[in-house]
Amino acid sequence: MNWIQTLGRVYRKNRDAVFIDVLRRNFPKALRILREKTNRISTITGYDNGKDIELIYHFPVGRKLVNLKVRIRRDKPRIETITKLFPGAELFERELHDLVGVDIVGHPNLKRILLDKTSPRAPLRKRNA
Numbered sequence: 416m417n418w419i420q421t422l423g424r425v426y427r428k429n430r431d432a433v434f435i436d437v438l439r440r441n442f443p444k445a446l447r448i449l450r451e452k453t454n455r456i457s458t459i460t461g462y463d464n465g466k467d468i469e470l471i472y473h474f475p476v477g478r479k480l481v482n483l484k485v486r487i488r489r490d491k492p493r494i495e496t497i498t499k500l501f502p503g504a505e506l507f508e509r510e511l512h513d514l515v516g517v518d519i520v521g522h523p524n525l526k527r528i529l530l531d532k533t534s535p536r537a538p539l540r541k542r543n544a
Contacts, residue, residue, distance in 0.1 A: 421448055422483065432480040434471075442485045443495070449483070450500045452476045459507040461515035463541045468492050468515065472504075487517070496522040514539045 419425065422445040423437035437445045457473040457480065472483045487494050496519050497504045508519045509528040516537025519525055530538070 418448060418452070419481070421445075422481075426484075431478070432482060434482045434484065437483050437485050439485055439487065439494075442483070445483055446472075446497055446500055449474055449476070449481065452481075454501070456497075456501045456504050456507065459504065459511055461511045461517060461539065463489065463515065463539065465489075465541050468517065470494065470511070470517070472497070474501075492516055493518040493520055495520045498523060513537075516540055 419433055419435065423435040423441060425433060426436050427434040435445075453474050453476045455475055457475055460469075460471040460473070462469045462471075467486045467489045470485050470487060472485075474481045474483070485494070492515070494517060496508055498508065498521075505523065506528065508522055509525060511517045512519050512522075512525055513527050513529050514537065527534075
């Protein structure tokens with residue numbers, strides 16, 4: 416898996432998984448490289464660390480789980496959809512929008528999926544950060 420280093424900075428690796436920090440500007444290129452290795456996505460994790468929002472995209476590649484972490488601005492949480500490369504991300508991106516408040520630019524159907532109109536907006540965001 417020598418191609419892994421082309422995606423970004425590996426910050427953790429074990430027998431079953433590799434975690435890669437990807438700069439936002441390099442994220443589209445990393446996705447295209449990854450798309451050559453797999454057409455599946457397992458899920459997307461969103462985390463508000465108080466400074467920015469960390470998005471971790473989890474992809475099964477062979478017997479490993481490749482995890483791409485990209486950071487986005489907390490005050491303007493926006494990122495482009497990956498559904499053109501990974502159609503299975505559609506529901507995960509809607510969940511991210513619903514629970515963390517990330518605007519997924521270009522998403523084909525960005526509407527609430529888990530919460531109703533009376534639910535708080537982005538309940539997984541830190542309030543006092």
